[in-house]
Amino acid sequence: MPSVSERTTKKPVGKSKPNGAAVAVAVESTELADLPIEKVWRMYREDPSDTIRNFLMENFLPLVRYTAERMHTRLPAEVEVEDLMSSGLFGLMDAIDAYDIERGVKFETYCTQRIRGAIFDELRAMDWVPRLVRSRTAKVERVRKQFEMETGRKATDKEVGERLDVDKEEFKKICRDARPVGVVSLNRKWFETDSSKDVREIDVVRDKRQENPVSRLQRDDLKLLLTKGLSRAERLIIVLYYYEEMTMKEIGITLDLSESRVSQMHSSILARLKAQMQHRSKEF
Template sequence: MAKSRQSVKTSTKSEETPISEVWLEYKKTGTEELRNRLMEHYLPLVKYNAERIYAKLPDEVELDDLMSAGIFGLMDAIDAFDLNRGVKFETYCATRIRGAILDELRSMDWVPRLVRSRSSQVEQARRSLQMELGRKPTDEEICAKLGVDKDEYEKIRKDAGAVGVVSLSRKWYETDSNKDVREIDVLKDAKQVNPFKAVQKRDLKELITKGLSRAERLIVILYYYEEMTMKEIGVTLDLSESRVSQMHSSILARLKAQLQHRGEDLQQEAV
């Protein structure tokens, strides 16, 4: 009985230990008990990311499935995290959690062919109307073009956003330590689902980063779109901060030269 009371007392003291000390001890010992405590502490991050992705998906997908996949991503992040890199774990693990969730969605292959087809029809109708009207069409005009009511149109838009989520799981870049960086990891989450704006945003990024390597594209997008620091980008890509800065300067010089060259071409064509 005395042994039981001692165990409870030890557990209570352990729970009061600052999370920074738990990290230090875990990296020294690697015990399962400390790992579980870290898992419990950061579990809300899994729920947060799972719910953000779940909100963009059709009803057929279960939130619990996304949570389970995200937990595995959190486990990998805890094991791989380097305390000496000077980056918050919350920032570091978001990539792993979202990547694990999207990998699960890809393996499930839940997006039906009809959803892909109808989302494509919506985009075609929007572009066709914009050319005919000379302006951005309203939702009502798109509904009339497709021959569907407003409720059905909203469902198609939601499912179209889900198709976009799955496409974002495409691998963009593999770091020197074999860590995959996927497209969703470099795109900012939107508070509201708007597949049309997502397409426009992606097209703009492709225009700006055309001709760059995958690593260079990531640096541009992470720095200017995600507003990450050079140090945080280095952690994400497994590069030193100085190397990221060097590549960034080189990218800017080449982009400036390309823009000047294109400007000269346009002037010649105008003549």
């Protein structure tokens, strides 16, 4: 894989590039370190100078190493983590140029996806499965076929490892390295739109921190179904216990009832709801 310095020579003239893993930061950038990062982003949107850009590169450079090292654990040992970092740097640069703080997405979340996408793109562009890995895989398959021809049954991993004269851990590594990895570019077009900007994979990545609107509607419908036909106090007990996760004692204080009374009402409500659900199941 070409180094960062080699690849930057292929980029259009006029766009700033990192010079290796260490990004040089102008003297004026020392003042940026004293500012809130949100203010730095807004300054960069107004004036995308090399000084601010280099400061942001240096500030978020650890994300590149962290992402590259995590991805490296799932790749063959022949793939160098430094090569992954070199590709990841370009993802960081693209993320800095495209990031919009007004969208409310944390840069770390947005940037990590861009870094991964850049690394995946590079792995797709090159033949990332080295010859040594392919050679080992082919040898394993030959041994399996030969064993099956000789014995009439499929060989176990232990038997294949013994014929290859490798220990259990080494054989596991050979199989792991040969396992195909699904590589998808996050910059790939997801679907076209009428506007000039198409929707990409990264635009539809699920944010697990946000509740699914469909799940929210289903949750509300279930609440309505469960509380239908109940008195106000009974509805409150269900809502406070199952939705607000309050204890029986806390509910009793809220409704001015004893804890034992709340527990008694709760048991009665559940029995009625069970009978109601059994009756309604006949409708389906």
